[in-house]
Amino acid sequence: MKTPVSPALVAVVGPVEPALLAAWTAHYRRLGVERFHLAFHFPDHIHNAWRHQLIAASHDLGIVPARISTGPWHEHTNTQLRDFLREHAGPGWHLIADSDEFQTYPALLNEMIAWAEAAKHKVIGGLMLDRATNDGRLALWRPEIGLDRSFPLGGHLTHRLLKGDPRKIVLAHSSVTVASGNHRAPGHKPDPDKLACVHHFKWRSGVLDDLRLRVDRFTSGDWAEQTPAVRSEASRLLQHIDRHNGRIDVADPRLAFRHVTLDRLPSGWAAEAAKITAIWRPHTAQSQPGSTISSPSS
Template sequence: MEPDLLRAFVQHYRGHGVREFLFAFHFTAHAPKQRREELLATCEELVGPPVLISQGPWHETVHSELRDHLRIRAGEGWHIIADIDEFHDYPAPPEELIAAAEAVNSPVVGGVMLDRVAADGSISGWHLQDGLDASFPLGGFLTYTLLDANPCKIVMARSSVRLALGSHRSPDHDPVNQPLVPVNHFKWRDGIQSDLARRVSEHGSGAWRENSPAIRTEAATLLAHVEEHGGRVDIADPRLKFRPARLGSLPENWHEDSTAIADDIRQFFENSPLPEVY
């Protein structure tokens, strides 16, 4: 993760009224020392030192362990929950979304990932001065359609709510908010292919523990897709529904598409024997 993405992340959420940030960073043995030092220095400059720094293998449970540590540190109340590459695009101020959820006794606010890619589908770099919108102007459903993964996210939750792996769902509560919050997912940037290849290798060897082979399968699927299409995501594939996207406005057909995806995922878990951890 590059320091510029952290800068953009803090700027984005401050624009939505967030004033307190709690960060945790995990570094594997592959993380370059210089990049790690730059990232920690940027965090200190922007919001102060991170709450937690951990090191070691990227076991599948590490993400949830770090998240839960931060939630305990945050204390009682509502929490906004986002990975560094996830930019929530709230259709109303967060406090209004929370008030609306509380009015119907719902302890969660939900969203769906909108995967953002470059205009030509290339896995490209970007510059802070250009901005994420200009660098990745298309949004679609890569995670859901191509990777056959869960793109739903719990974007806000009361402190008492349990969350599954990756904050993709709560075992106890389904979001009822409409529209669902677009979670602009800026994952498909320069460097992601080497990261995914490492996931396949390390999880496959058992060096990084996993609960299921899903992570390896998703990573291998994306790598194969990009290789098949000359180093690019196939933005012309109608199944992926790529369309112009910009922070601050709902994408075309967002309500219909996101609701259909969330309903499909909900039905899957209602009929699935998977443990609550998912």
């Protein structure tokens, strides 16, 4: 059987720190990704210096952005840019990841795709695992220390506290439509026994300001939303942080935080991820199409 070509990576990138972009790019290159199709989007409040620094960092990494845009971060903005990038990437398999999502797979990417094609599947799924510091602080991190050591804990913050959808479509054939937030592919169900772990490095220093801005802009109507889901999830996180003195309560057993690493799946991941995927349901009817928090810092 012919070995599949490595997938094209498709990602919409907001105003993240250049060090995160570098770590993210290195992670996916280690997985075997060779083609990066990136779109950068900057809300109006982002300073030109930050925008220029991040674009320069992309070029230094050998990646020429397919599109650079500025303006409101409407809820549909990410989807429109992602679909443009998928068209730009062309036929074949696409790996879809936000810039704070670092995926770990049960097997090599080429092996995962070969298995999917043999089984006549056109998507491969994943499940989010939120990363946090040892004490739950939303901390700065230094590239020389790295993300794994800075945020050594992994837990289920997104769906158990924020009531967001933790499911992800991580690999999709170009012929498949992927829904907003990359949570579903209508008409296609991922194999629940072969789910990737999507390490979610969202909870870094600065994210609270981003979330407050997003809530304000959606509430005012400056940024268009499709459902109240994103605002509701952001509000739950902000309330939790306020109750716990500016930290995530990593000791809460419901959130199941434990030490994990990017170089292998967490212990017992296949059964854990399959169970969560099987029982997860939208928090309300309004949130069903909604997206896990995807702020401009994602």
